[in-house]
Amino acid sequence: MEPRITDSHCHLDFPQFEGEISDLLERAGTAGVRRMVTICTKLRTAPAVRALADAHAPVFWAAGTHPMSAAEEPLATVEDLVELAAHPKMVGIGETGLDYHYTSESKAIQQESLRIHIEAARRTGLPLIIHARDADDDMARILTEEYRAGDYSCVMHCFSSGPDLAAAALDLGFYLSMSGIAAFPRSGDLREIFAAAPLDRILVETDSPYLAPPPHRGKRNEPAFVSHTARAGADVFGIDYAEFAAATEANFERLFSKAV
Template identity: 75%
Template sequence: MTTATIVDSHCHLDFADFDAERDAVIARAQAAGVARMVTICTKLRLEPKVRAIAEKYAPVYYAAGTHPMSAADEPLATVDELVAMAAHPKFVGIGETGLDYHYTADSAEIQQQSLRVHIAAARETKLPLIIHARAADKDMARILTEEYANGAYSCVMHCFSSSAALAQTALDLGFYLSMSGIAAFPKSKDLRDIFAAAPVDRVLVETDSPYLAPPPHRGKRNEPAYTAHTAAVGAEVFGLSYEHFAAQTTANFDRLFWKAKA
């Protein structure tokens, strides 16, 4: 059993899937070496519940934003609102935000507007932007690049599963790519190759739980403990020992999510 610790940089502990056993889920994560977790609020009206979870559990930090798939149905976030939330000591990132044209292409315009608000808040707070990108690579690359020219900010492409071109744009801007259970799926060789071409000091690991459980739990509810399975695949991708990859991704996390540094 390894003593290496890792971080689940993106999970959703407020979801009803965990209501019956949140204590046990967090205990299992710690037993698996997942020393810290960032739980993500996807609708700002739910921020009090997400904040309460971070306040209750020492290893849990949180971030908040408006998920792009909800951008048309939720009030548009304001920079001031996000900056005010960011004053909380356990609030460590802005988002998740981004663009999703897979199911919600009809709200592309409001998604882009929302994304730019979140970028402005990330710039002002110096907290990392947490990006969800799906079927919107061109617009995503354009907006991230345009906004960076307006003023630097830090960012992670969460649950990265987009094109090599978008990965390169993100890396060129100094951003990070986060590896989820998708990278551990047997058919995801192309995605693993994208990660293998990235600098290892720009890679994070996450679950996005309760979604996207990696093998051997694929098809079941995901939970933060399973970050270890994705990290094991990540270590193979980079030709590193599990301990070395765990230490590297933890150092990467601490650099980006500076407010959650151990």
């Protein structure tokens, strides 16, 4: 049997998976993927995302407003997020964060939304799920300021930022999540960042349907493919796949303790 592993971040409600969830879950199970967290990126879609978790035992969920949607969607409130978190399979707050690559004009509302999500993570005790793109300085500053105001737990989802943000996140006790990007041939600098991190702070994910790792690069990603990213992660840390899978499982259960 394949070692057990968890896809800590996917988007099963996206249209790319319509009508395929049962087959997708079967393929994931064959690959050893025993759990996955599907992420709600707009609170108006929360009922559909929650329904996936209710219908399928391996599926847990998280909810938040993606930073690229922060200016278009109603601003979430702490109370909104706390209410959603009462669901037994709702295990994280987000994804939230900062994305200045395409939506730099909405910096102010992104930062306001991020701070709301951080407070919800504090109140619920659930981990914050962070998306960061081209915003390393502001991200490190806000995460640090807010942590000093009251601690919370956090994963830097699909981490592909620079070493300074990685160091800031690790210094706060946060986790870095490897996506398929870490397995791309030209991601040597990113693999060096992961290699310098403690093994007990590493998660793996697909971010499916996006960012499929080799040998599926350029195709639709799905939770089963997290095993390819994890094999690349094992190479980064110089350990065998079973050991790396066991380490990331322990890390996931420590951070996402509600999903155990």
